[in-house]
Amino acid sequence: MKSILYVTAxxxxxxxxxxxxxxxxxxxxxxxxxxxxxxxxxxSESEFISWTSNLxxxxxxxxxxxxxxxxxxxxxxIFPVFNSRFNxxxxxxxxxxxxxxxxDLIVLDYGQTFLIGRKITEVRxxxxxxxxxxxxxxRQNYLAGLWTKISEGKLMRQSNSTIFTFSEKDQxxxxxxxxxxxxxxxxxxxxxxxxxxxxxxxxxxxFYGRWSxxxxxxxxxxxxxxVHPLIKHKNYTFKIIGSDMPEKHKRRxxxxxxxxxxxxxxxxxxxxxxxxxxxxxFSGAGVKVKVLDTLACGVRVVGTDIALEGIKSELxxxxxxxxxxxxxxxxxxxxxxxxxxxxxxxxxxxxVNNPNLIxxxxxxxxxx
Numbered sequence: 001m002k003s004i005l006y007v008t009a010x011x012x013x014x015x016x017x018x019x020x021x022x023x024x025x026x027x028x029x030x031x032x033x034x035x036x037x038x039x040x041x042x043x044s045e046s047e048f049i050s051w052t053s054n055l056x057x058x059x060x061x062x063x064x065x066x067x068x069x070x071x072x073x074x075x076x077x078i079f080p081v082f083n084s085r086f087n088x089x090x091x092x093x094x095x096x097x098x099x100x101x102x103x104d105l106i107v108l109d110y111g112q113t114f115l116i117g118r119k120i121t122e123v124r125x126x127x128x129x130x131x132x133x134x135x136x137x138x139r140q141n142y143l144a145g146l147w148t149k150i151s152e153g154k155l156m157r158q159s160n161s162t163i164f165t166f167s168e169k170d171q172x173x174x175x176x177x178x179x180x181x182x183x184x185x186x187x188x189x190x191x192x193x194x195x196x197x198x199x200x201x202x203x204x205x206x207f208y209g210r211w212s213x214x215x216x217x218x219x220x221x222x223x224x225x226x227v228h229p230l231i232k233h234k235n236y237t238f239k240i241i242g243s244d245m246p247e248k249h250k251r252r253x254x255x256x257x258x259x260x261x262x263x264x265x266x267x268x269x270x271x272x273x274x275x276x277x278x279x280x281x282f283s284g285a286g287v288k289v290k291v292l293d294t295l296a297c298g299v300r301v302v303g304t305d306i307a308l309e310g311i312k313s314e315l316x317x318x319x320x321x322x323x324x325x326x327x328x329x330x331x332x333x334x335x336x337x338x339x340x341x342x343x344x345x346x347x348x349x350x351x352v353n354n355p356n357l358i359x360x361x362x363x364x365x366x367x368x
Contacts (some may be wrong), residue, residue, distance in 0.1 A: 002033045002362070003102055005058075005123075007094060007116060008109035009085055011041040011048050014265060015243055016210040017187070017289030018130055022109050024188035028359045029107075030054040031100030032171060036103075038094060040085050040112075058097065061090060078115060079144075079151040086115045098123050105362065114155035125161040126362065129182070132165070132173040133287020139283060153178045164358050166287045167310030185358035187289050189296045203336060204237035204259075205302075206274040208267065208290040212244035219280035219304075221249065224256055227280075227328045232256070236336065239274070241267045272297040272342070276320075276335045280304065280328070291319070296349050298342025302331050312353050318345045 012023035029035050030052050038059040039048060048057055061067075062346045068084045075083050098106055107126045108117045111133055119198055134152050138145030156163060156178055163182035166173050174182045207223075209216035220240070240253065243263035252261060264270065271277065277294040279301055287310035291301050301308065301319045308319050320331045 002104040004029060004033050004035045004105045004107060005038065005094075005097060005103045006035050006107045007038040007113045008107075009040055009112035010044050010110070011039050011060075012037075013048075015263060016213075017293070018110070021130075021187050021289070024355070025109075025358070026055065028188075028356065029362065032363055036097070039099075043334070058092060061085070075115070076080070077151075078154075079133075079137075079148045080166070081148070082111055082151050083115055085112045091116050091119065095119055107362075111152065111155065114158070118155060118158055121159050123160070125158060126358070127156060127158065127161050127163045127164060128358075129156070129165050129170065129174070129285070131176065131288075132170050133285065134177055136283070136285035137172055139285070151178055156180055162361075167312075170286060170309045183357070183361065185361075186353045187287065187292055187353045188355040189289070189293050202237060203275050204239050204273075205276055205278050205332065205335075206271055206294075207238065207240045207242075207278055208271065208293070209242045210244055211242050211246070213247075214362065215281055215284035216242070217246070217249070219282055219307075222282070223278065223280045223328070224253065224258075226325045227332075228256060228327050230325065231332060234333075234336075236332065238278075239270060241270060267293070268297055271299055274299055276300040276302050276332075278328075278332075279307035280322075281307035290368055292349075295319075295345055296353070298344075298346040298349075300335060300345075301342060302328065302335065312352050314348050315345075318348070 006026060008022045012026055013019045026035060031234045035055050036058045037055060040061045040063050043062045043064060047060060050057055071083050072080050076086050094116050094324060095308060099122060103123055106117060106120055106123050108114055109128045110130055114127055118226045134149035136143060138149040158248060163174060163180060165182045166184050171182050171184055174180050207220055211217050239259045241261050241262055241264050245260065253260060271294055276299060279288065279291060281304050284306060288307050291307060291311060294301050295315050295318055302322055304323050305321055308321060322328045322331050
């Protein structure tokens with residue numbers, strides 16, 4: 001049994017894919033280890049409650065616009081996304097714990113925590129890069145992307161550390177951008193239900209995401225502004241799963257007759273009975289966990305190149321790449337008019353997805 005200090009940039013929860021990954025990884029680690037948790041949360045969020053004696057919350061930091069601004073002032077050489085959780089007092093507290101001799105390992109979950117761990121040199125570290133953020137910002141603006149790349153490289157080059165990424169694409173980017181080796185693991189996906197065919201009489205498509213994220217919201221609005229006018233005469237039904245939908249957009253979507261479901265604790269049944277997931281994502285980076293959740297249910301995905309990047313080749317045959325309005329119109333029509341067995345997709349997913357790679361690495365006594 002190891003003693004682990006786990007530092008994560010968000011409150012572990014089921015609210016979104018990244019937070020759910022943190023929650024599931026912590027659950028897996030506490031089966032054989034003692035875990036002390038440090039996390040950050042919005043002031044409106046409730047406190048994280050431990051469910052086992054193997055997990056102890058040792059620090060929780062509240063975030064606000066003011067704390068983020070003050071964090072940036074602490075080190076203005078670093079791109080803001082990386083120092084949004086940082087200040088000297090927080091780092092001193094974490095370093096003091098790390099250097100206490102109590103821990104065998106420090107896990108830094110998300111790039112936003114890497115700056116906090118940079119001065120920790122005596123204890124082995126795991127850096128979990130949910131995506132390569134330089135790619136995200138290079139797609140938006142060259143100068144912002146360059147600043148991100150320089151900052152991310154500094155923070156990934158930490159002594160006594162091992163980097164984990166979630167796709168071969170990100171592994172290649174870490175090597176290309178920073179000359180660093182990294183290890184692969186997979187995301188934990190939400191509980192799955194198994195279907196041979198969709199069971200509901202009413203066929204529908206589903207959208208899924210946290211709608212406070214611009215990557216998700218902008219793609220959703222693009223779809224209903226550009227694609228929906230061309231298919232509304234077909235009376236397709238759409239369900240939208242996810243929290244934080246802005247009120248002004250709720251009203252517009254309801255006018256289209258869309259079923260807004262909000263946050264759903266376990267969306268597996270809704271996704272599992274859908275004709276397909278629509279994922280018009282035109283910005284961002286990293287593997288989109290909603291795509292994995294959908295494929296785990298045996299359901300096809302209709303998405304952009306960016307939505308599907310990092311998805312393993314064995315699973316891409318169950319996806320349809322659509323980057324234009326006409327492509328979406330054609331593929332949605334094809335899916336609506338045809339039947340697809342869930343089993344082949346589910347079997348392929350089960351063969352290639354292994355979220356325990358990082359757990360096994362941490363638990364291995366050789367990796368001290």
